[in-house]
Amino acid sequence: MTRYVGILTSGGDSPGLNAAIRGVGKSALGEYDMQIIGFRDGFRGLMENRTMRLDGGELSDILTRGGTILGTSRDKPHRMPVGGKVRDMTDVIVGNYHDDHLDCLVCLGGGGTQKNALRLKEKGLNVVTLPKTIDNDVAMTDTTFGFDTALGIATDAIDRLHSTAHSHHRIIVVEIMGHRAGWLALGAGMAGGADVILIPEIPYDVEAVAEAIRERSRKGKNFSIVAVAEGAVSIDEVAAATAAAKNGKAKGRREAAAEPPAETEYAVRTVRLARKLEHLTGLEARITILGHLQRGGIPSAADRLLATRLGTAATDLIAKGRYGVMVAAHGDGTRPVKLEDVAGKVKTVPPDHPWVVSARRVGTCMGDR
Numbered sequence: 001m002t003r004y005v006g007i008l009t010s011g012g013d014s015p016g017l018n019a020a021i022r023g024v025g026k027s028a029l030g031e032y033d034m035q036i037i038g039f040r041d042g043f044r045g046l047m048e049n050r051t052m053r054l055d056g057g058e059l060s061d062i063l064t065r066g067g068t069i070l071g072t073s074r075d076k077p078h079r080m081p082v083g084g085k086v087r088d089m090t091d092v093i094v095g096n097y098h099d100d101h102l103d104c105l106v107c108l109g110g111g112g113t114q115k116n117a118l119r120l121k122e123k124g125l126n127v128v129t130l131p132k133t134i135d136n137d138v139a140m141t142d143t144t145f146g147f148d149t150a151l152g153i154a155t156d157a158i159d160r161l162h163s164t165a166h167s168h169h170r171i172i173v174v175e176i177m178g179h180r181a182g183w184l185a186l187g188a189g190m191a192g193g194a195d196v197i198l199i200p201e202i203p204y205d206v207e208a209v210a211e212a213i214r215e216r217s218r219k220g221k222n223f224s225i226v227a228v229a230e231g232a233v234s235i236d237e238v239a240a241a242t243a244a245a246k247n248g249k250a251k252g253r254r255e256a257a258a259e260p261p262a263e264t265e266y267a268v269r270t271v272r273l274a275r276k277l278e279h280l281t282g283l284e285a286r287i288t289i290l291g292h293l294q295r296g297g298i299p300s301a302a303d304r305l306l307a308t309r310l311g312t313a314a315t316d317l318i319a320k321g322r323y324g325v326m327v328a329a330h331g332d333g334t335r336p337v338k339l340e341d342v343a344g345k346v347k348t349v350p351p352d353h354p355w356v357v358s359a360r361r362v363g364t365c366m367g368d369r
Ligand code: F6P
Pocket: 012, 074, 110, 133, 134, 135, 177, 178, 179, 230, 260, 263, 295
């Protein structure tokens, strides 16, 4: 009996999405009696029933392509702007799922997508998800596709910044994506040999950062690279947020972090950090915001491989009727993890993670004392 499988990509795009769509589609069509229906632009496309045929030709020549052929959006089923108002469109989505005779919906996305998929599961839909994000912050999976490509891009950027920082005897503060978790800034900072790495999980003391830079100058190294994650916060900002939360005036840090500020707000913080370091060290500082460059372009070999492994594993689960799970990367293999165990969790960097330990051992300042 033919099974009808819907597929959508949701949240920020990420290299490897097309490889995953191809993995799901080719294995579904080639090995199983399944029909694949693509929905455009994430949950919004499912709500509006905007579909795309994925019956063979569309799955060719997409393995190496960045972005997502389906399009994506950050729309949530239960809070979707429609007709000038934010509405709960979950029932419309459930209706379309049944009208399209779907047996399962495959959702490719990050933390937000896992939560949305769980909501649909709770409405009785058969859902399978795959973990994608350049942030690598999805819980219960070894890694997410998109991360490796972004890691390469950010590392390459740091490599390039080194020579110009060196020539001009400057501090270069490079802002790297990651509003809740610092995996990307940490990984690229380590691989690129940044002198300072600041991540959300380790609030930084700007004085300690300045001292590390001054110490380099004393040793004759009149330049420094500071890799800062979007979500990195100073100890002063944490103290202010905690005090405000106590007074009931503002959200606590954790709550605030769940809703990332607009990218301009990250940039304001990065500029403020650079100006302070300039003031405290007497060195000139410049800022580089890598931004969406980190999400664009050709996926790395590792991401293509991971996305293909996860995509094909998804169809095996669908064939077995194993729904309500995320296909997690687990060593060389994959494993299904219940959506309840993933949704609402963030995989942050443990402050004693081996990467952090190694970074410190090679003399990298992590912003604390
Ligand atoms: O979650 C992935 C991510 O790339 C984050 O690192 C970044 O903070 C955010 O998306 C940017 O989102 P948008 O593309 O909506 O500006």
